[in-house]
Amino acid sequence: MSLLEVRSVDGQYGLLKAVRGVSLTLEEGETHALIGANGAGKTTLLRVIAGAHRPVSGSVVFDGVDITRIPAHKRVALGIALVPEGRRLFPGLTVEENLSIGAGRGGGGTWTVDRILEVFPMLRQRRTHRAATLSGGEQQATAIGRALMCNPRLILLDEVSLGLAPIAVAAVYDSLRRLIGGGTTVVLVEQDLGRALGVASRVTCMLHGEIVLQGASSELTRDQISAAYFGVRPSSGVGADP
Protein backbone atom coordinates (compact mmCIF):
# COMPACT_ATOMS: atom_id res chain seq x y z
CA MET A 1 0.00 0.00 0.00
CA SER A 2 1.21 3.49 -0.80
CA LEU A 3 1.95 5.90 2.04
CA LEU A 4 0.15 8.81 0.42
CA GLU A 5 -2.43 9.00 -2.33
CA VAL A 6 -3.69 12.32 -3.64
CA ARG A 7 -6.78 11.69 -5.75
CA SER A 8 -7.82 14.29 -8.35
CA VAL A 9 -7.52 17.24 -5.99
CA ASP A 10 -8.76 20.72 -6.93
CA GLY A 11 -7.44 23.60 -4.86
CA GLN A 12 -8.75 27.14 -5.14
CA TYR A 13 -8.10 30.59 -3.69
CA GLY A 14 -11.33 32.42 -4.31
CA LEU A 15 -11.84 32.20 -8.06
CA LEU A 16 -8.24 31.28 -8.77
CA LYS A 17 -7.75 27.58 -9.42
CA ALA A 18 -4.26 26.86 -8.13
CA VAL A 19 -4.41 23.06 -8.41
CA ARG A 20 -6.53 21.24 -11.02
CA GLY A 21 -7.29 17.57 -10.76
CA VAL A 22 -3.90 16.54 -9.43
CA SER A 23 -3.29 12.90 -8.51
CA LEU A 24 -0.08 11.77 -6.90
CA THR A 25 1.06 8.54 -5.25
CA LEU A 26 3.99 8.24 -2.85
CA GLU A 27 5.57 5.00 -1.70
CA GLU A 28 7.03 4.75 1.79
CA GLY A 29 10.69 5.80 1.85
CA GLU A 30 10.82 7.55 -1.51
CA THR A 31 12.07 11.08 -2.06
CA HIS A 32 9.87 12.93 -4.45
CA ALA A 33 10.77 16.25 -6.06
CA LEU A 34 7.95 18.58 -7.01
CA ILE A 35 9.14 21.12 -9.53
CA GLY A 36 7.61 23.81 -11.67
CA ALA A 37 7.64 27.56 -12.22
CA ASN A 38 6.23 30.07 -9.75
CA GLY A 39 2.45 29.78 -9.55
CA ALA A 40 2.40 26.19 -10.82
CA GLY A 41 0.51 25.07 -7.70
CA LYS A 42 3.30 23.27 -5.86
CA THR A 43 2.87 25.10 -2.56
CA THR A 44 -0.92 24.73 -2.68
CA LEU A 45 -0.57 20.99 -3.27
CA LEU A 46 1.74 20.67 -0.24
CA ARG A 47 -0.68 22.73 1.86
CA VAL A 48 -3.55 20.48 0.79
CA ILE A 49 -1.55 17.41 1.82
CA ALA A 50 -0.64 19.00 5.17
CA GLY A 51 -4.22 20.12 5.79
CA ALA A 52 -3.47 23.85 5.80
CA HIS A 53 -5.64 24.31 2.71
CA ARG A 54 -8.94 22.55 2.16
CA PRO A 55 -9.42 21.27 -1.39
CA VAL A 56 -12.62 22.01 -3.30
CA SER A 57 -12.84 18.45 -4.49
CA GLY A 58 -10.79 15.29 -4.51
CA SER A 59 -9.35 13.41 -1.56
CA VAL A 60 -6.11 12.77 0.29
CA VAL A 61 -5.46 9.28 1.62
CA PHE A 62 -2.60 8.76 4.08
CA ASP A 63 -1.62 5.23 5.07
CA GLY A 64 -5.00 3.92 3.94
CA VAL A 65 -7.04 6.51 5.86
CA ASP A 66 -8.98 9.29 4.11
CA ILE A 67 -7.67 12.45 5.81
CA THR A 68 -9.30 15.03 3.53
CA ARG A 69 -11.43 16.47 6.32
CA ILE A 70 -8.92 16.08 9.14
CA PRO A 71 -7.48 19.44 10.34
CA ALA A 72 -3.75 20.19 10.02
CA HIS A 73 -2.92 19.82 13.72
CA LYS A 74 -4.30 16.28 13.79
CA ARG A 75 -2.43 15.30 10.62
CA VAL A 76 0.78 16.09 12.48
CA ALA A 77 -0.15 13.37 14.96
CA LEU A 78 -0.71 10.98 12.04
CA GLY A 79 2.82 11.68 10.81
CA ILE A 80 2.67 14.47 8.23
CA ALA A 81 4.87 17.53 8.77
CA LEU A 82 5.20 20.54 6.50
CA VAL A 83 8.17 22.89 6.46
CA PRO A 84 6.32 25.89 5.06
CA GLU A 85 7.59 28.34 2.50
CA GLY A 86 9.28 31.26 4.23
CA ARG A 87 10.09 28.97 7.19
CA ARG A 88 7.45 30.51 9.48
CA LEU A 89 9.40 30.07 12.71
CA PHE A 90 8.04 31.55 15.92
CA PRO A 91 10.32 34.61 16.02
CA GLY A 92 10.01 35.37 19.73
CA LEU A 93 10.75 31.81 20.80
CA THR A 94 14.30 30.50 21.15
CA VAL A 95 15.69 27.84 18.81
CA GLU A 96 15.22 25.23 21.50
CA GLU A 97 11.63 26.33 22.15
CA ASN A 98 10.87 26.28 18.43
CA LEU A 99 12.20 22.75 18.25
CA SER A 100 10.56 21.35 21.35
CA ILE A 101 7.14 22.75 20.49
CA GLY A 102 6.35 19.87 18.19
CA ALA A 103 8.04 17.26 20.37
CA GLY A 104 6.49 13.86 20.80
CA ARG A 105 3.43 14.46 18.62
CA GLY A 106 3.90 11.95 15.87
CA GLY A 107 4.57 9.31 18.49
CA GLY A 108 6.98 6.43 18.25
CA GLY A 109 9.71 8.56 16.73
CA THR A 110 13.15 9.10 18.05
CA TRP A 111 13.88 12.76 17.32
CA THR A 112 15.03 14.84 20.26
CA VAL A 113 16.48 18.34 20.45
CA ASP A 114 19.94 16.80 20.89
CA ARG A 115 19.60 14.67 17.78
CA ILE A 116 18.44 17.68 15.75
CA LEU A 117 21.53 19.54 16.93
CA GLU A 118 23.65 16.61 15.74
CA VAL A 119 22.10 16.81 12.28
CA PHE A 120 22.32 20.60 12.19
CA PRO A 121 25.50 21.39 14.14
CA MET A 122 25.29 25.08 13.23
CA LEU A 123 22.34 25.41 15.62
CA ARG A 124 24.33 24.26 18.63
CA GLN A 125 25.72 27.74 19.38
CA ARG A 126 22.30 29.27 18.78
CA ARG A 127 20.26 27.06 21.05
CA THR A 128 19.12 29.83 23.40
CA HIS A 129 18.88 32.61 20.80
CA ARG A 130 15.55 33.90 19.54
CA ALA A 131 14.63 32.59 16.10
CA ALA A 132 14.31 36.18 14.82
CA THR A 133 18.05 36.71 15.30
CA LEU A 134 19.15 33.71 13.20
CA SER A 135 20.63 33.81 9.72
CA GLY A 136 18.59 32.43 6.83
CA GLY A 137 20.38 29.09 6.81
CA GLU A 138 20.04 28.68 10.56
CA GLN A 139 16.35 29.55 10.34
CA GLN A 140 15.82 26.96 7.62
CA ALA A 141 17.64 24.34 9.67
CA THR A 142 15.48 25.20 12.68
CA ALA A 143 12.32 24.96 10.54
CA ILE A 144 13.32 21.52 9.25
CA GLY A 145 14.28 20.48 12.77
CA ARG A 146 10.95 21.70 14.12
CA ALA A 147 9.12 19.53 11.58
CA LEU A 148 11.34 16.54 12.35
CA MET A 149 10.57 16.85 16.07
CA CYS A 150 6.99 15.88 15.17
CA ASN A 151 8.48 12.51 14.13
CA PRO A 152 6.88 12.54 10.70
CA ARG A 153 6.59 9.56 8.37
CA LEU A 154 6.13 12.07 5.57
CA ILE A 155 7.93 15.40 5.55
CA LEU A 156 6.96 18.09 3.05
CA LEU A 157 9.69 20.64 2.32
CA ASP A 158 8.62 23.83 0.57
CA GLU A 159 11.43 25.81 -1.07
CA VAL A 160 14.07 25.01 1.52
CA SER A 161 16.80 26.80 -0.43
CA LEU A 162 14.85 29.97 -1.15
CA GLY A 163 16.72 33.08 -0.07
CA LEU A 164 19.72 31.21 1.32
CA ALA A 165 23.38 31.78 0.59
CA PRO A 166 24.86 28.98 -1.57
CA ILE A 167 26.96 27.72 1.34
CA ALA A 168 23.85 27.54 3.52
CA VAL A 169 21.98 25.64 0.78
CA ALA A 170 24.81 23.11 0.63
CA ALA A 171 24.68 22.65 4.41
CA VAL A 172 20.90 22.19 4.40
CA TYR A 173 21.12 19.61 1.59
CA ASP A 174 23.92 17.73 3.36
CA SER A 175 21.63 17.31 6.34
CA LEU A 176 18.75 16.42 4.05
CA ARG A 177 20.71 13.55 2.51
CA ARG A 178 21.30 12.09 5.96
CA LEU A 179 17.58 12.36 6.63
CA ILE A 180 16.67 10.62 3.39
CA GLY A 181 19.15 7.89 4.23
CA GLY A 182 17.20 7.39 7.46
CA GLY A 183 14.12 6.25 5.49
CA THR A 184 11.78 9.22 5.95
CA THR A 185 9.47 9.82 3.01
CA VAL A 186 10.17 13.27 1.59
CA VAL A 187 8.37 15.58 -0.81
CA LEU A 188 10.63 18.39 -1.90
CA VAL A 189 9.56 21.55 -3.68
CA GLU A 190 12.62 23.09 -5.26
CA GLN A 191 13.40 25.70 -7.90
CA ASP A 192 16.92 24.44 -8.43
CA LEU A 193 16.56 21.47 -10.82
CA GLY A 194 20.09 20.19 -10.25
CA ARG A 195 19.63 20.04 -6.49
CA ALA A 196 16.18 18.46 -6.79
CA LEU A 197 17.33 15.73 -9.18
CA GLY A 198 20.41 15.14 -7.03
CA VAL A 199 18.40 13.89 -4.05
CA ALA A 200 15.05 12.77 -5.48
CA SER A 201 14.23 9.31 -6.73
CA ARG A 202 11.09 10.47 -8.52
CA VAL A 203 10.09 13.79 -10.04
CA THR A 204 6.74 15.43 -10.69
CA CYS A 205 6.62 18.57 -12.77
CA MET A 206 3.65 20.91 -12.43
CA LEU A 207 2.45 23.64 -14.75
CA HIS A 208 -0.59 25.90 -14.31
CA GLY A 209 -1.94 23.65 -11.56
CA GLU A 210 -1.63 20.39 -13.48
CA ILE A 211 0.91 17.61 -13.57
CA VAL A 212 2.66 17.65 -16.94
CA LEU A 213 5.47 15.22 -16.35
CA GLN A 214 6.17 12.46 -13.88
CA GLY A 215 8.77 9.72 -13.65
CA ALA A 216 11.88 8.31 -12.04
CA SER A 217 14.56 10.98 -11.92
CA SER A 218 17.08 8.58 -13.47
CA GLU A 219 14.87 8.03 -16.51
CA LEU A 220 13.91 11.62 -17.27
CA THR A 221 16.27 13.77 -19.29
CA ARG A 222 16.99 17.35 -18.36
CA ASP A 223 15.51 18.43 -21.68
CA GLN A 224 12.24 16.69 -20.95
CA ILE A 225 12.08 18.36 -17.55
CA SER A 226 12.94 21.85 -18.80
CA ALA A 227 10.35 21.47 -21.56
CA ALA A 228 7.68 20.53 -19.02
CA TYR A 229 8.89 23.25 -16.68
CA PHE A 230 8.43 25.97 -19.25
CA GLY A 231 5.23 24.55 -20.67
CA VAL A 232 6.46 23.21 -23.96
CA ARG A 233 5.31 19.61 -24.20
CA PRO A 234 7.88 17.26 -25.77
CA SER A 235 5.07 15.51 -27.71
CA SER A 236 4.30 18.74 -29.57
CA GLY A 237 7.74 18.47 -31.11
CA VAL A 238 8.31 22.22 -31.01
CA GLY A 239 11.21 23.78 -29.19
CA ALA A 240 11.82 20.85 -26.89
CA ASP A 241 15.44 21.83 -26.87
CA PRO A 242 15.97 24.81 -24.59
Place this chain on the structure above:
Amino acid sequence: MNWVNVLLQGVLLGGFYALLACGLSLMFGVMRIINLAHGDIAVIGAYLIWVIVNQTSIPPWLAALLVLPMMWVGGYVVYVLLLERSRRAGQLVPLLTTFGLAIVIENVLLQVFSPDDHSLLSSTGTLATSSFSFGGLSISFFGVFTLGTAVVVLAGLQLFLSRTSSGRQMRATAEDPDAAELVGINARAVYAKATAIAVAIAGLGGIFLAIRQTFNPSTGPTQLIFAFEAVVIGGFGSPWGTLLGGIVLGVAQVIGAQVNPQYFVLFGHLVFLAVLASPRGGILARRGRAL
Protein backbone atom coordinates in the same frame (compact mmCIF):
# COMPACT_ATOMS: atom_id res chain seq x y z
CA MET B 1 5.79 61.99 55.03
CA ASN B 2 2.50 62.79 53.35
CA TRP B 3 3.88 62.22 49.84
CA VAL B 4 5.43 58.91 50.85
CA ASN B 5 1.98 57.92 52.01
CA VAL B 6 0.45 59.08 48.72
CA LEU B 7 2.99 57.05 46.78
CA LEU B 8 2.29 53.98 48.90
CA GLN B 9 -1.48 54.26 48.51
CA GLY B 10 -0.97 54.66 44.77
CA VAL B 11 1.16 51.52 44.56
CA LEU B 12 -1.43 49.52 46.51
CA LEU B 13 -4.22 50.81 44.27
CA GLY B 14 -2.05 49.92 41.28
CA GLY B 15 -2.00 46.31 42.43
CA PHE B 16 -5.78 46.22 42.04
CA TYR B 17 -5.60 47.74 38.56
CA ALA B 18 -2.92 45.26 37.53
CA LEU B 19 -5.14 42.40 38.64
CA LEU B 20 -8.00 43.81 36.57
CA ALA B 21 -5.74 44.42 33.56
CA CYS B 22 -4.02 41.04 33.51
CA GLY B 23 -6.71 39.14 31.59
CA LEU B 24 -7.24 42.00 29.15
CA SER B 25 -3.52 41.96 28.38
CA LEU B 26 -3.46 38.17 27.95
CA MET B 27 -6.38 38.11 25.52
CA PHE B 28 -4.86 40.86 23.44
CA GLY B 29 -1.44 39.25 23.52
CA VAL B 30 -2.64 35.82 22.41
CA MET B 31 -5.58 36.61 20.12
CA ARG B 32 -5.27 40.31 19.28
CA ILE B 33 -8.76 40.73 20.69
CA ILE B 34 -9.51 43.77 22.85
CA ASN B 35 -12.23 42.48 25.13
CA LEU B 36 -14.57 45.42 25.70
CA ALA B 37 -16.66 43.27 28.04
CA HIS B 38 -13.69 42.74 30.37
CA GLY B 39 -14.89 45.18 33.04
CA ASP B 40 -18.40 43.74 32.98
CA ILE B 41 -17.02 40.22 33.24
CA ALA B 42 -15.15 41.32 36.37
CA VAL B 43 -18.44 42.70 37.72
CA ILE B 44 -20.06 39.30 37.08
CA GLY B 45 -17.38 37.87 39.35
CA ALA B 46 -18.30 40.46 41.98
CA TYR B 47 -22.01 39.56 41.77
CA LEU B 48 -21.26 35.83 41.82
CA ILE B 49 -19.35 36.01 45.10
CA TRP B 50 -21.94 38.41 46.54
CA VAL B 51 -24.75 35.95 45.74
CA ILE B 52 -22.88 32.97 47.13
CA VAL B 53 -21.94 34.75 50.35
CA ASN B 54 -25.41 36.22 50.89
CA GLN B 55 -27.55 33.26 49.86
CA THR B 56 -25.55 30.51 51.53
CA SER B 57 -23.47 30.18 54.65
CA ILE B 58 -20.29 29.65 52.67
CA PRO B 59 -17.48 31.89 53.99
CA PRO B 60 -16.09 34.50 51.54
CA TRP B 61 -12.69 32.83 51.00
CA LEU B 62 -14.36 29.55 50.03
CA ALA B 63 -16.86 31.42 47.85
CA ALA B 64 -13.92 33.01 46.05
CA LEU B 65 -12.52 29.54 45.33
CA LEU B 66 -15.90 28.55 43.88
CA VAL B 67 -16.20 31.66 41.69
CA LEU B 68 -12.90 31.10 39.89
CA PRO B 69 -13.75 27.76 38.23
CA MET B 70 -17.20 29.11 37.35
CA MET B 71 -15.59 32.07 35.59
CA TRP B 72 -13.09 29.70 33.91
CA VAL B 73 -15.93 27.67 32.41
CA GLY B 74 -17.74 30.88 31.48
CA GLY B 75 -14.65 32.07 29.60
CA TYR B 76 -14.49 28.80 27.73
CA VAL B 77 -18.15 29.10 26.73
CA VAL B 78 -17.69 32.73 25.64
CA TYR B 79 -14.85 31.71 23.37
CA VAL B 80 -16.60 28.72 21.82
CA LEU B 81 -19.97 30.41 21.34
CA LEU B 82 -18.96 33.96 20.45
CA LEU B 83 -15.31 34.68 19.88
CA GLU B 84 -14.42 31.67 17.74
CA ARG B 85 -16.98 32.62 15.11
CA SER B 86 -16.29 36.35 15.20
CA ARG B 87 -12.51 35.87 15.16
CA ARG B 88 -12.78 34.18 11.77
CA ALA B 89 -14.68 37.17 10.38
CA GLY B 90 -11.79 39.63 10.68
CA GLN B 91 -10.28 41.97 13.23
CA LEU B 92 -13.17 44.37 13.78
CA VAL B 93 -15.87 41.78 14.42
CA PRO B 94 -14.49 40.48 17.78
CA LEU B 95 -14.35 44.09 19.01
CA LEU B 96 -18.02 44.56 18.12
CA THR B 97 -18.90 41.19 19.62
CA THR B 98 -17.34 42.00 22.97
CA PHE B 99 -18.99 45.44 22.87
CA GLY B 100 -22.34 43.73 22.39
CA LEU B 101 -21.52 41.24 25.13
CA ALA B 102 -20.78 44.15 27.50
CA ILE B 103 -24.21 45.67 26.82
CA VAL B 104 -25.95 42.32 27.29
CA ILE B 105 -24.15 41.66 30.58
CA GLU B 106 -24.94 45.13 31.96
CA ASN B 107 -28.63 44.82 31.12
CA VAL B 108 -28.98 41.30 32.46
CA LEU B 109 -27.34 42.40 35.72
CA LEU B 110 -29.69 45.39 35.82
CA GLN B 111 -32.69 43.11 35.32
CA VAL B 112 -31.64 40.59 37.94
CA PHE B 113 -30.00 42.74 40.63
CA SER B 114 -31.64 46.19 40.13
CA PRO B 115 -29.46 49.31 39.79
CA ASP B 116 -28.80 49.40 43.57
CA ASP B 117 -25.28 49.37 44.93
CA HIS B 118 -24.03 46.14 46.43
CA SER B 119 -20.96 45.39 48.45
CA LEU B 120 -19.31 42.51 50.21
CA LEU B 121 -17.84 44.82 52.86
CA SER B 122 -20.31 43.81 55.56
CA SER B 123 -19.59 40.10 55.06
CA THR B 124 -15.82 40.18 55.08
CA GLY B 125 -15.38 41.27 58.68
CA THR B 126 -12.22 43.17 59.38
CA LEU B 127 -10.34 41.99 56.26
CA ALA B 128 -11.23 45.04 54.22
CA THR B 129 -10.90 47.66 56.92
CA SER B 130 -8.00 46.64 59.14
CA SER B 131 -4.64 48.27 58.76
CA PHE B 132 -1.25 48.20 60.36
CA SER B 133 1.29 50.89 61.10
CA PHE B 134 4.73 50.91 59.61
CA GLY B 135 7.16 53.78 60.08
CA GLY B 136 4.39 56.16 60.94
CA LEU B 137 2.33 55.16 57.89
CA SER B 138 -1.02 53.49 58.11
CA ILE B 139 -1.07 50.65 55.62
CA SER B 140 -4.27 48.91 54.60
CA PHE B 141 -3.98 45.17 55.05
CA PHE B 142 -6.36 44.52 52.17
CA GLY B 143 -4.35 46.82 49.86
CA VAL B 144 -1.18 44.83 50.53
CA PHE B 145 -3.10 41.60 50.06
CA THR B 146 -4.44 42.85 46.69
CA LEU B 147 -0.99 43.90 45.48
CA GLY B 148 0.48 40.59 46.67
CA THR B 149 -2.23 38.67 44.80
CA ALA B 150 -1.54 40.69 41.65
CA VAL B 151 2.18 39.93 41.87
CA VAL B 152 1.51 36.23 42.41
CA VAL B 153 -0.97 36.06 39.51
CA LEU B 154 1.34 37.92 37.11
CA ALA B 155 4.38 35.90 38.15
CA GLY B 156 2.35 32.73 37.73
CA LEU B 157 1.23 33.83 34.29
CA GLN B 158 4.80 34.70 33.32
CA LEU B 159 6.06 31.32 34.54
CA PHE B 160 3.23 29.52 32.76
CA LEU B 161 4.04 31.26 29.47
CA SER B 162 7.80 30.86 29.65
CA ARG B 163 8.28 27.50 31.36
CA THR B 164 5.41 25.16 30.61
CA SER B 165 4.79 23.37 27.34
CA SER B 166 1.24 24.67 27.34
CA GLY B 167 2.50 28.24 27.72
CA ARG B 168 5.04 27.73 24.97
CA GLN B 169 2.24 26.59 22.69
CA MET B 170 0.27 29.70 23.64
CA ARG B 171 3.19 31.97 22.71
CA ALA B 172 3.73 30.11 19.44
CA THR B 173 0.04 30.38 18.55
CA ALA B 174 0.08 34.08 19.41
CA GLU B 175 2.95 34.64 16.99
CA ASP B 176 1.74 32.52 14.07
CA PRO B 177 -1.47 30.48 14.42
CA ASP B 178 -1.13 28.85 10.98
CA ALA B 179 2.42 27.70 11.61
CA ALA B 180 1.31 26.49 15.04
CA GLU B 181 -1.31 24.25 13.41
CA LEU B 182 1.44 22.80 11.23
CA VAL B 183 3.41 21.63 14.26
CA GLY B 184 0.34 19.99 15.73
CA ILE B 185 -1.07 22.73 17.95
CA ASN B 186 -4.85 23.06 18.01
CA ALA B 187 -5.05 26.86 17.83
CA ARG B 188 -8.74 26.91 18.75
CA ALA B 189 -8.09 24.99 21.95
CA VAL B 190 -5.23 27.35 22.82
CA TYR B 191 -7.44 30.39 22.24
CA ALA B 192 -10.23 28.88 24.33
CA LYS B 193 -7.77 28.22 27.15
CA ALA B 194 -6.41 31.77 26.97
CA THR B 195 -9.95 33.17 27.17
CA ALA B 196 -10.77 30.90 30.11
CA ILE B 197 -7.65 32.06 31.98
CA ALA B 198 -8.36 35.71 31.18
CA VAL B 199 -11.98 35.49 32.34
CA ALA B 200 -11.03 33.63 35.52
CA ILE B 201 -8.46 36.32 36.39
CA ALA B 202 -11.07 39.00 35.59
CA GLY B 203 -13.37 37.19 38.02
CA LEU B 204 -10.61 37.33 40.64
CA GLY B 205 -10.36 41.07 40.01
CA GLY B 206 -14.14 41.24 40.46
CA ILE B 207 -13.88 39.49 43.84
CA PHE B 208 -11.42 42.13 45.05
CA LEU B 209 -13.68 44.81 43.58
CA ALA B 210 -16.62 43.47 45.58
CA ILE B 211 -14.63 43.65 48.82
CA ARG B 212 -12.98 47.04 48.35
CA GLN B 213 -15.89 49.11 47.03
CA THR B 214 -19.58 49.17 46.19
CA PHE B 215 -20.61 48.01 42.75
CA ASN B 216 -23.71 48.07 40.55
CA PRO B 217 -24.53 46.84 37.03
CA SER B 218 -22.85 49.85 35.41
CA THR B 219 -19.55 49.56 37.29
CA GLY B 220 -17.95 47.52 34.50
CA PRO B 221 -17.05 50.17 31.91
CA THR B 222 -15.06 52.23 34.43
CA GLN B 223 -13.10 49.13 35.42
CA LEU B 224 -12.49 48.39 31.74
CA ILE B 225 -11.07 51.88 31.21
CA PHE B 226 -8.73 51.59 34.22
CA ALA B 227 -7.62 48.13 33.11
CA PHE B 228 -7.12 49.32 29.56
CA GLU B 229 -5.10 52.31 30.73
CA ALA B 230 -2.91 50.09 32.90
CA VAL B 231 -2.25 47.76 29.96
CA VAL B 232 -1.41 50.60 27.57
CA ILE B 233 0.81 52.43 30.06
CA GLY B 234 2.72 49.23 30.79
CA GLY B 235 3.02 48.14 27.18
CA PHE B 236 0.64 45.65 25.60
CA GLY B 237 1.13 41.98 26.18
CA SER B 238 3.89 42.05 28.79
CA PRO B 239 2.87 40.71 32.25
CA TRP B 240 5.37 42.81 34.25
CA GLY B 241 4.52 45.83 32.12
CA THR B 242 0.90 45.36 33.18
CA LEU B 243 1.89 45.46 36.87
CA LEU B 244 4.03 48.54 36.30
CA GLY B 245 1.26 50.17 34.26
CA GLY B 246 -1.28 49.52 37.02
CA ILE B 247 1.06 51.04 39.62
CA VAL B 248 1.80 54.11 37.50
CA LEU B 249 -1.93 54.61 36.97
CA GLY B 250 -2.70 54.14 40.65
CA VAL B 251 0.04 56.56 41.75
CA ALA B 252 -1.10 59.16 39.20
CA GLN B 253 -4.69 58.93 40.43
CA VAL B 254 -3.76 59.22 44.08
CA ILE B 255 -1.49 62.19 43.35
CA GLY B 256 -4.36 63.77 41.44
CA ALA B 257 -6.67 63.24 44.40
CA GLN B 258 -4.04 64.84 46.64
CA VAL B 259 -4.01 67.98 44.49
CA ASN B 260 -7.79 68.12 44.36
CA PRO B 261 -10.17 65.24 45.15
CA GLN B 262 -11.87 65.82 41.80
CA TYR B 263 -8.65 65.17 39.89
CA PHE B 264 -8.45 61.51 40.92
CA VAL B 265 -9.52 60.07 37.57
CA LEU B 266 -8.24 62.99 35.50
CA PHE B 267 -4.58 62.51 36.46
CA GLY B 268 -4.78 58.85 35.47
CA HIS B 269 -6.16 59.79 32.07
CA LEU B 270 -3.42 62.41 31.59
CA VAL B 271 -0.65 59.87 32.23
CA PHE B 272 -2.40 57.46 29.85
CA LEU B 273 -2.56 60.12 27.14
CA ALA B 274 1.06 61.11 27.72
CA VAL B 275 2.16 57.48 27.24
CA LEU B 276 0.00 57.15 24.12
CA ALA B 277 1.57 60.31 22.68
CA SER B 278 5.13 59.29 23.50
CA PRO B 279 7.05 57.72 20.61
CA ARG B 280 8.05 54.68 22.66
CA GLY B 281 4.57 53.56 23.65
CA GLY B 282 4.21 51.63 26.89
CA ILE B 283 6.93 51.44 29.55
CA LEU B 284 7.84 47.84 28.77
CA ALA B 285 6.49 47.87 25.21
CA ARG B 286 8.23 45.34 23.00
CA ARG B 287 7.65 46.03 19.37
CA GLY B 288 6.62 43.22 17.07
CA ARG B 289 6.32 40.63 19.79
CA ALA B 290 3.10 39.12 20.92
CA LEU B 291 3.91 37.93 24.42
